[in-house]
Amino acid sequence: MSHEQQSSVQRLIVRTESPPPSVLVQETVTITREDALAAVGSLIDTMHEFRRIRDLSTQLKETLTEPMVIVLPPDKKMWLARWAAVLGLDDIERWVERATEDKQQHSWIKVGENPLLWSSRGPAAILDEMEQVLEVERVNEAVRERKLRVLINQMRLYIPHTEP
Structure with a gap:
Protein backbone atom coordinates (compact mmCIF):
# COMPACT_ATOMS: atom_id res chain seq x y z
CA MET A 1 0.00 0.00 0.00
CA SER A 2 1.46 3.34 -1.01
CA HIS A 3 1.80 6.25 1.41
CA GLU A 4 -1.01 8.04 -0.42
CA GLN A 5 -3.34 5.04 0.01
CA GLN A 6 -2.43 4.76 3.70
CA SER A 7 -3.21 8.44 4.26
CA SER A 8 -6.55 7.99 2.54
CA VAL A 9 -7.37 4.99 4.75
CA GLN A 10 -6.34 6.89 7.87
CA ARG A 11 -8.57 9.83 6.91
CA LEU A 12 -11.49 7.45 6.39
CA ILE A 13 -10.96 5.94 9.82
CA VAL A 14 -10.75 9.33 11.48
CA ARG A 15 -13.91 10.55 9.76
CA THR A 16 -15.95 7.43 10.42
CA GLU A 17 -18.37 8.01 13.25
CA SER A 18 -18.80 4.94 15.40
CA PRO A 19 -21.58 4.49 17.88
CA PRO A 20 -20.32 5.19 21.36
CA PRO A 21 -19.56 2.00 23.24
CA SER A 22 -21.93 1.28 26.06
CA VAL A 23 -21.78 -0.72 29.22
CA LEU A 24 -24.07 -3.69 29.76
CA VAL A 25 -25.78 -3.70 33.12
CA GLN A 26 -27.81 -6.33 34.90
CA GLU A 27 -30.95 -5.39 36.76
CA THR A 28 -33.19 -7.63 38.85
CA VAL A 29 -36.81 -7.00 37.90
CA THR A 30 -39.73 -8.21 40.01
CA ILE A 31 -43.41 -8.30 39.16
CA THR A 32 -46.10 -9.03 41.73
CA ARG A 33 -49.55 -10.48 41.29
CA GLU A 34 -50.97 -7.04 42.14
CA ASP A 35 -48.92 -5.44 39.34
CA ALA A 36 -50.14 -7.98 36.80
CA LEU A 37 -53.77 -7.71 37.90
CA ALA A 38 -53.59 -3.92 37.70
CA ALA A 39 -52.26 -4.15 34.14
CA VAL A 40 -54.48 -6.90 32.66
CA GLY A 41 -56.94 -8.14 35.28
CA SER A 42 -59.88 -6.08 34.07
CA LEU A 43 -59.16 -7.07 30.45
CA ILE A 44 -59.29 -10.75 31.35
CA ASP A 45 -62.47 -10.24 33.36
CA THR A 46 -64.12 -8.45 30.44
CA MET A 47 -63.27 -11.35 28.11
CA HIS A 48 -66.37 -13.09 29.47
CA GLU A 49 -68.33 -10.72 27.21
CA PHE A 50 -67.98 -12.63 23.98
CA ARG A 51 -69.03 -9.66 21.81
CA ARG A 52 -65.97 -7.67 22.88
CA ILE A 53 -63.42 -10.47 22.69
CA ARG A 54 -61.84 -9.46 19.34
CA ASP A 55 -61.29 -5.86 20.51
CA LEU A 56 -59.94 -7.02 23.83
CA SER A 57 -57.59 -9.61 22.33
CA THR A 58 -55.61 -6.91 20.51
CA GLN A 59 -55.34 -4.84 23.66
CA LEU A 60 -54.37 -7.91 25.68
CA LYS A 61 -51.64 -8.93 23.19
CA GLU A 62 -50.14 -5.44 23.40
CA THR A 63 -50.14 -5.40 27.22
CA LEU A 64 -49.63 -8.95 28.43
CA THR A 65 -46.13 -10.32 29.06
CA GLU A 66 -44.94 -13.75 30.13
CA PRO A 67 -43.89 -12.52 33.62
CA MET A 68 -47.44 -11.21 34.11
CA VAL A 69 -48.87 -14.61 33.20
CA ILE A 70 -46.54 -16.29 35.70
CA VAL A 71 -48.02 -14.34 38.63
CA LEU A 72 -51.69 -14.32 37.62
CA PRO A 73 -54.06 -16.32 39.82
CA PRO A 74 -55.09 -19.76 38.50
CA ASP A 75 -58.61 -18.64 37.49
CA LYS A 76 -57.22 -15.85 35.28
CA LYS A 77 -54.71 -18.27 33.73
CA MET A 78 -57.60 -20.63 32.96
CA TRP A 79 -59.51 -17.89 31.10
CA LEU A 80 -56.38 -16.84 29.25
CA ALA A 81 -55.71 -20.42 28.15
CA ARG A 82 -59.28 -20.78 26.84
CA TRP A 83 -59.30 -17.53 24.90
CA ALA A 84 -55.76 -17.98 23.61
CA ALA A 85 -56.81 -21.32 22.14
CA VAL A 86 -59.97 -19.86 20.58
CA LEU A 87 -58.18 -16.82 19.11
CA GLY A 88 -55.01 -18.65 18.08
CA LEU A 89 -52.75 -16.65 20.42
CA ASP A 90 -49.94 -19.23 20.44
CA ASP A 91 -47.48 -17.20 22.53
CA ILE A 92 -50.00 -16.64 25.30
CA GLU A 93 -51.04 -20.28 25.19
CA ARG A 94 -47.39 -21.36 25.67
CA TRP A 95 -46.91 -18.86 28.51
CA VAL A 96 -49.93 -20.25 30.36
CA GLU A 97 -48.76 -23.84 29.81
CA ARG A 98 -45.36 -23.02 31.33
CA ALA A 99 -46.83 -21.04 34.26
CA THR A 100 -47.84 -24.05 36.35
CA GLU A 101 -46.96 -22.64 39.78
CA ASP A 102 -49.23 -20.32 41.74
CA LYS A 103 -46.70 -17.54 42.37
CA GLN A 104 -47.38 -14.21 44.07
CA GLN A 105 -44.26 -12.63 42.57
CA HIS A 106 -41.64 -13.41 39.96
CA SER A 107 -38.12 -12.02 39.52
CA TRP A 108 -35.70 -12.23 36.63
CA ILE A 109 -32.46 -10.59 35.56
CA LYS A 110 -32.73 -8.11 32.71
CA VAL A 111 -29.55 -7.29 30.80
CA GLY A 112 -29.38 -4.08 28.84
CA GLU A 113 -27.22 -1.19 27.82
CA ASN A 114 -26.87 1.78 30.10
CA PRO A 115 -26.25 4.84 27.92
CA LEU A 116 -25.21 6.83 30.99
CA LEU A 117 -22.15 4.59 31.34
CA TRP A 118 -20.82 5.08 27.81
Missing part, protein backbone atom coordinates in the same frame (compact mmCIF):
# COMPACT_ATOMS: atom_id res chain seq x y z
CA SER A 119 -17.06 5.03 27.54
CA SER A 120 -15.41 8.09 26.06
CA ARG A 121 -12.31 6.09 25.12
CA GLY A 122 -11.65 5.68 21.45
CA PRO A 123 -9.87 2.96 19.50
CA ALA A 124 -6.45 4.59 19.83
CA ALA A 125 -6.64 4.51 23.64
CA ILE A 126 -7.76 0.87 23.58
CA LEU A 127 -4.89 -0.09 21.26
CA ASP A 128 -2.42 1.72 23.55
CA GLU A 129 -3.73 -0.23 26.51
CA MET A 130 -3.39 -3.50 24.55
CA GLU A 131 0.27 -2.71 23.88
CA GLN A 132 0.83 -1.96 27.57
CA VAL A 133 -0.75 -5.25 28.58
CA LEU A 134 1.54 -7.10 26.16
CA GLU A 135 4.67 -5.32 27.49
CA VAL A 136 4.11 -5.96 31.20
CA GLU A 137 6.56 -8.55 32.51
CA ARG A 138 5.97 -11.29 35.08
CA VAL A 139 2.19 -11.34 34.65
CA ASN A 140 0.14 -14.51 34.86
CA GLU A 141 -0.68 -15.38 31.24
CA ALA A 142 -4.31 -16.21 32.07
CA VAL A 143 -4.74 -12.71 33.56
CA ARG A 144 -3.06 -11.14 30.52
CA GLU A 145 -5.35 -13.12 28.18
CA ARG A 146 -8.52 -12.09 30.08
CA LYS A 147 -7.52 -8.42 29.95
CA LEU A 148 -6.75 -8.63 26.23
CA ARG A 149 -10.11 -10.29 25.53
CA VAL A 150 -11.89 -7.43 27.32
CA LEU A 151 -9.98 -4.90 25.24
CA ILE A 152 -10.67 -6.82 22.01
CA ASN A 153 -14.38 -6.77 22.78
CA GLN A 154 -14.19 -3.01 23.36
CA MET A 155 -12.52 -2.62 19.95
CA ARG A 156 -15.29 -4.59 18.21
CA LEU A 157 -17.64 -1.66 18.84
CA TYR A 158 -15.53 0.45 16.45
CA ILE A 159 -15.48 -2.09 13.61
CA PRO A 160 -18.48 -1.88 11.29
CA HIS A 161 -20.38 -5.16 11.04
CA THR A 162 -20.92 -6.30 7.47
CA GLU A 163 -23.07 -9.19 6.34
CA PRO A 164 -21.28 -11.71 4.06
